[in-house]
Amino acid sequence: MRHELNINNAATRVVTKKWGRMSGNNIAEYINLGGFSGLEKVLKLKPEDVIKQIEVSRLRGKGGAGYPAGLKWRCCAGQTGEKYIVSNFSNCDNNNMIVNAMIHNDVYSAVEGIMIAGYAIGADSGIIFLRNTQAVEYNIISEALEQMRSSKILGKGILKSDFQFDIQVVMGKNNAEKGQEIIILRSLEGLSPVTVCNRPHAAEAGLNGKPTLYHSMETLASVPAILEEGYIETKIVQLVDTENDITLITEVAIGSSIGDVLERAGIPTEGIKAFSFGESMGAIFPPDRLGILLDFDGINNAGGAFGNAVIRILREKECLVDSVMHCYEVSSVECCGRCVFGRMGTAQIYETLKDITKKRGKVDDLDCMREIAEAMLLVSSCNQGKCAAQMILSVLDFFQNEFDMHIRRKTCEAQVCKGYRSYYISPEACDGCGKCLAKCQRDAIEGEDDYIHVIVQDMCDSCADCVSVCPNKAIRIVGESTPKIPDSPIPVGSWKQSRRRR
Amino acid sequence: MKECISLKIDDKSVRCKKGSSILNAALMAGIYIPHLCHHPNLPDHEACKLCVVEMLGQGTIVASCSTEAENGMELVTNSPAVQKIRNLSIELIFSEHPADCTSCPKYLKCELQSVAQFMGLRGGRLKTVGKNISSDTRNPLFVRDMNRCIQCGRCVRACEEVRGVKVLDYCHTEDGSSIGIPDNKLMGEAGCRFCGACVEVCPTGSLRDKEGIINDTVPYEQALVPCQLKCPAHIDIPRYIRKLAKGEIEDAVAVIREKVPFPETLGLICNHSCEDVCRRGMVNQPVSICSLKRYAANFDSGSWKKHRIVKQQTGKRVAVIGAGPAGLTTAYYLCKQGHHVVVFERKNIAGGMLQFGIPKYRLSEDIVQREIRDILDIGIEIKCNTNITNPKLLLVEGFDAVIAATGAQCGSVLPIPGYTSEGALTAIGILEATARKEDIKIGKRVFIIGGGNVAFDCARTLKRLGCESIDLACLETRECMQASAEEIEEAFEEGIRVHPCKTFIRIVTDGKHVTGVETANVDSFTFDENNKLQLKITAEENHIYDCDMVIFAVGQQSETFDDVCGFTVGKANTLVTEPNSCQVLGSDAIFAAGDIITGTKFVISAIAAGRDAAIEVDQFLGGQGNIDEMLLDRNEQEPFIGRIAGFDKLERASEELLPVSERISGFKQTTKAYPDKTATAEAVRCLQCDLRRDIEKVKFWNSYDAVPSEE
């Protein structure tokens, strides 16, 4: 499998510039590569001038919403009293490896970014938030901070200046503590990890009611680069092409088309059935949309989730219903649990998709899912619920055919959904023991003692429970050709005779 | 005053304060918008989306509970788009809700059910999302039946934001989110203060009081605070305990004084039935309500007196016969109502049973007399050494009403052979003689018949008077004896022998004087339909206890008034009254209070009876019968109680008991009041059950004027 950081042939290296040239948290190597020169430079400037540079760079939050960073910084700087910087280093999705790649390859750029921001807005402490699953990363960051403290780059008298700043790493308590700003701030405050309504802007009253500059790791990692010449805005993306065994991470210039990105990374664009942007959170598109531009508005307007920059390629061997179903499984388990639509809406869609993959789908199911998703899009309390809605809506819009095949034609063309497999009992192997008949919960097997048993296809829902109880391995999957079997049970031993007679 | 704004909801003009939410504006104006996660005492959370409304013009749909009303807004609560979302929300909620409603204990009191009924919808169209959580009954007081939870988050907000305790939370496992206690801890372990706020705000049947915890035969508000309900005088127990927890002792006294004029007396000798029902008892042990009362009253400096109100003279005259707790209480409250009260007492000192019946080592004379002085102080006239045998004559003398509160003063005896012999006495006689410091000829070996508090009082008194050998026997088993457990325990320590399950055959005499008591062992006993005792005696041989003194402690009777009064007399010479009244049967202006109607009861019952009589007599005399008083401002109670480490494990404190030798050498008080620290710590244990009363009741849709029509 090709699982690599595709950095060598990346056209744009801004945030990932030092990747591969240093081992993750070795501070000496980072400094050798010019690390902390941005901070050093900044410490000689007036905070106001730093903010101006950020404004000029037009840096936008890369966590998803694309809010201009300069505005946030200025707002925080304008407040008095204690202030915080909170930085989200958590991976919003288990499949999203971008953040962890950043931590493993160059954790310092983001930390330097935090400190520059701290200097600019007048904060003297920062918090790095990690998810409960990031224990390894927790250690890497903690070690990095230790090295910084002993090199006098963190703590008091940083780089021989008057500036003092410290950083704390905090891990969430459970799976749901991740991703969203409000949840992370509440989790840090010791409150229940749900989104709430009417919380003031973090920049005005964030953590513990104090002005708080909240940024994703990637945004902050871009900050040192801004202070250098030739900064261009980029996005780190993860490309997944399961069928070709490819998972890679690359940095691309904002504004490239997705097709370009794939091509440059060497992922064939032909034979693509669909692609998604945002994993379990965003829309799925047909290949004719490969021209979508990879920028805040391009992705978000199309219904993708810009913050969760995983581009997944689905090809012929993958079943869309099945993969969407798995996404919903994740969303329904990981939603914060606050609002009915986010929680029960995703659960309802998940149940419906599950039924479809089990050959229990009904034509009405599609309208029902659409109705729920449209309502979710309208009233979900948070972005996560809205993104989840986008996904199913896009699939219903672009891939109606996939559902038709499953529901009306009763086939899963990719042969992924187990529910669409047909089983039969081989009349040669069956010895009439009746074990399968006893096992089947749907009464789909006919037979009696010493008779060859027969599966009634209309009743069978392909659960495969019977397969494992048959001592003679007589229950098999129907392959290419239709097997020859009796229409109804006949005595054991009479099968061959009857065929011979024919 | 906040600025007022006006807006239009369903074509109705509505005015509200600036800053109010659309939902509140609508509800205040009597327009019902369905809602579930909104609760008047909680910050809004926008979880259920039932409250959606459409803003005309913009066409946007918002949750009305968390959207601020703005001047000039025009809103529709039931447009098709709104209805679509609202219906879907209910359907989604019911997609994971158990189908059976009738088997749910919340049936008919459930907000979810009510909203569903309003919308005429329950679901059924969507797929059922099963959750099979068995109901959690491991905790004291509460049941958590999470199968019925709709995740509205009200309980979490109540616990976290209103109470500041943070026990309940959104929990996340591989099965998704749910409301619970992280790590599936017990509530106590998680720091629960058992305040019940979560139960109170839960709209469904998922958080409930355990069956039987809330007495449903009384109004709900009362049932919430069982100690106060059980206290015969309904003292505001949680309120005074809260004051003590804060160290505001004088205020605590004022709270107690609002209901009873004998705080310290009660603190020492009350039978404290409140503690039997205290909800803290279900967590570990009940709060020491009684000892805390003693502690508080001990510090009584009389500061409450400045709030005491004695109303203007009414010109009516009232006579009270008997200066015991019932009589004095009646007199006190009637005097405060402005009537002129004269108390007639047969004995030379006021106090009745408090003075003559309760041994000094339990209740000292100083305390009784001090509390009586505070009562008489407000202008009550007392005539001691005055025996009234015909109350009707007092009416002739010009009193407008007479209250007989003479109690039950005569000791009863068992009419077994030999009961009149020399050396056979009554317990009450001994106690009174001791109180009067009369010289009593005490036997060497005493045998006491009876197992109640009086029997023990007498036994322990005799011990202190120097009696060498004391046996006490009764019919009941050890566990069923009427005396309190502490009393029995302390008597044991003092060397009193207790013989349960005995019946008494005869008193053995030498022809004149007592020499012993013959007893038989009782296997069991019952009462037949005529309330006659039926004994089952064991086959063992009878036993004779040698003794030179037999004391009957088998109850007391009242003394009757002159026959010419024509009063109807019941069991134990009690006076019969009109039904549900304390007016003596057939006698216009004559009332009775306390033991004389009820037979021997506890001091607190006599006080409560005194209050009831005062109310009735005041009404009889043309007053309102309102004797409630406010000795302390009712300032808002602080709902934010916060966390206390190990709250569920805090142990009940007991009063320090003097060592036996010191106890039996005289009549010193046997226990010491709590030191300050102990008292505060004990007060902190209270669950403050009354805080739950401050949580608003949610109104159901049928109590609003305008409900959006379903179209």
Ligand code: SF4
């Ligand atoms: S696969 Fe399942 S439903 Fe079909 S016959 Fe076997 S047991 Fe029955």
Ligand code: SF4
């Ligand atoms: S919680 Fe309410 S709606 Fe649910 S079963 Fe109980 S009564 Fe019915």
Ligand code: SF4
């Ligand atoms: S502290 Fe009160 S609100 Fe919190 S769980 Fe305990 S009883 Fe419920």
Ligand code: SF4
């Ligand atoms: S337990 Fe009750 S109050 Fe708490 S979330 Fe569930 S339904 Fe709401």
Ligand code: SF4
């Ligand atoms: S816990 Fe407090 S309020 Fe509740 S019953 Fe006991 S004493 Fe009364």
Ligand code: FES
């Ligand atoms: S009441 Fe407004 S969202 Fe529930």
